[in-house]
Amino acid sequence: MDILDIRLLLDFGLMVLIWIVQLVIYPGLCYYKNEDLGKWHKIYTQRIGVIVGPLMIAQLFVAALQLWQTQNLYTWGSIIVVLITWILTFLIFVPLHNSIKPDETCEEITSSLVKKNWWRTFFWSILFLGSLIFKISDYNF
Template sequence: METANLFLLLWAALAFWVLGQIWLVQIVIYPLFAEVGAADYIRYHRSYTRRIPLPVILPGFASFLLPALLAVYGPAVPLWMSAANIMAGLAGLLVTVLLEIPRHARLEKGGRNDAIISELIRYNWPRTVSISLQAVVTFLMLRHVFGAA
């Protein structure tokens, strides 16, 4: 198998991992933040942030940044696919850095705050959509490279 095609397959595994993860975060994990009592909240959030780097943060940031490398080193696909993948990754990165990380920091310092938790859920929707778009584009890339059969 060509290296470019292998890169696409590895990218697909990452993209679909992050897809499942972002929907779990959006539908289950972030809403559960509001179920933790105020007295235990800071301890809970610190425990959460200690546990997520390997399964969540590293794959997430990789999914934001690797589309540019895939466009250069991956197999030939229509330009719009690469562009959409890169733009969706950048959108996810911007939402993460500008909206989500600051809210997590506020929750970790100040404890439970229902308004911030609501913002975390609401502002995560664009990231959820961008990662979902990456998964759709990745599926189309796989079809383009490996055929519809």
């Protein structure tokens, strides 16, 4: 398995994960009672962090390694989009999740999460599509 295969798997994993979060997990928060929502949200963020954290670190490492090995449109564009996902995650989503209060309604919580999360969904989807096209085409663009 070469670095491009590893990258493709990481990008695919993060894309699938973000679409599940966007279409299932965030909207699913509305099925909890308000008194349980705050408790579950805290558990959810800890558990999802164990999955997302290593994937994001590995994706950043592999993207940086690819850029170090070869500088082209794919590697430069890729590292920029990976950094954008990091910025969105740590400057917007971590504080947003940390600001959720146990007494907030699901509508208050999910409205902001879902609207803003479309950006990460878009960027992780673009990363996967870029890696897939790069892998399939064998074109060094």
